[in-house]
Amino acid sequence: MTSNSIIKIGDNELDEIIILINDYSGYDFSDYSKQSLQRRVQRYIDVNKISDFKQLLQDLINDSAMVNNLIEELTVNVTEIFRDPSFFASIRNELVSQLNNLPVIKIWHAGCSTGEEVYSMAILLKEYNLLDKSIIYATDINQTVLDVAKSGKYNLDSFKENENNYRESGGNKNLSDYYTVLNGEVLMNDELKSKIIFSTHNLVSDNAFNQFDLIICRNVLIYFNKSLQDKVLQLFYNSLTKKGMLAIGSKETLLFSPIESKMQVINAKWKTWKKKV
Ligand SMILES: C[S@@+](CC[C@H](N)C(=O)[O-])C[C@H]1O[C@@H](n2cnc3c(N)ncnc32)[C@H](O)[C@@H]1O
Known part of the structure; x- marks a missing residue:
């Protein structure tokens, strides 16, 4: 909340929003971290200069x-x-050998x-x-x-800024070997795109859909409460x-x-684990 906030989102207002979203869209945010949700709803209210909470609820009901x-x-x-380059370095050093055998x-x-x-x-696997x-x-x-992910198109400046991430992860080519530049935008190479299937999946409500040799889910659980984290970790275990x-x-x-007792640590800092059997 900023000092200019017209209305303040407290626990009750947040609960009303969560219930409304669930009723009108089927998305259940009740097991997300309340603190983070509160900040996001407050931001929405401040940015849109909303001054009447009841009117907001009514508008949401009328407008999907x-x-x-x-x-x-x-x-x-x-x-x-290559966010957290050392994470990708640990994949290169500690996980690739197991993938190699499959x-x-x-x-x-x-x-x-x-x-x-x-x-x-995909770049790392290619290497x-x-x-x-x-x-x-x-x-x-x-x-x-x-939709952005599927298009494989990104802002060129942000890619240039992150060229170092790639190098720090242990890459010894140029990041630009993996994309072309078109009208100031990066376009990822077709070879990478062709190996990726993008689709919607809601970790709150959708089930396991396949068996995987490696599941990567970073910076998502942090937005969930403990009971939802446990449920999602069980879903991952069942999908490995x-x-x-x-x-x-x-x-x-x-x-x-x-699932703690059924997993063994590969890298404690970069939070990589392996099913014991
Ligand atoms: C901070 S981003 C993390 C992106 C990437 N994994 C990384 O670490 O750079 C969190 C992502 O989790 C997604 N997310 C949030 N709730 C989800 C849910 N219930 N099911 C699937 N994805 C969810 C968000 O839409 C968002 O794109």
């Missing part, structure tokens, strides 16, 4: 496009190419946002000659970010092949979750 817009505001979509590699990026993380992984035998599923709750690997965000954990 407005509900969709609010839902998109509730999810945080920040990401970048006849086909199935990977699931859950909560992939605009897709930079997925293309980073170990593993891309050809890989199938990468990339999912998110938000169709708008998935024997000895399958799981990577979560550096601020996330599976300690004290129902």
Whole structure:
């Protein structure tokens, strides 16, 4: 809330919004972290200069496009190419050898946002000659970010800024080897795009849809409360092949979750784990 906020979103207002969204869209945010949701709704109200909360509820009831817009505001979509380069270095050093032994590699990026993380992984696989035998599923709750991911088009400046991420992750080519530039935009190479299937999947309500050798879900669980985190970790466990690997965000954990005793740590700092059997 800024000092200019016209109305303040407290616990009751937040609950009313969560119920309304569920009733009118079927998206259930009740197990998201309240603190983060509160900040996002407050921001929506401040940016749109909304001064009457009851009127906001009425407008949302009458306008499904407005509900969709609010839902998109509730999810945080920040990401970048080779985000946390040391994480990708640990994949190169500690996970690739296991992937190498597989006849086909199935990977699931859950909560992939605009897709930079997925293309980073595809580039990495290509550098170990593993891309050809890989199938990468990339999912998110938000169709708008998935459309960007699917297009493979990004802002050129942000890619140039992150050229160092690629190098720091252990890449020894040029990031620009993996895209062409068109009208000031980056366009990811078709070879990378052809190995990725983008689709919507809601971690709150959708089930397991395949078996994966590696699941990557970073910076998503952090927005969920403990009971939803546990449920989603169980979904990941059920979706892993024997000895399958799981990577979560550096601020996330599976300690004290129902799957902790069934997983062994690969890298404690970069939160990579492996199914014990
Ligand atoms: C901060 S981004 C993380 C992007 C990427 N994994 C990274 O670490 O750079 C979080 C993503 O989780 C997605 N998300 C939030 N709730 C979700 C849900 N219930 N099911 C699937 N994706 C969800 C958001 O739409 C957003 O794109």
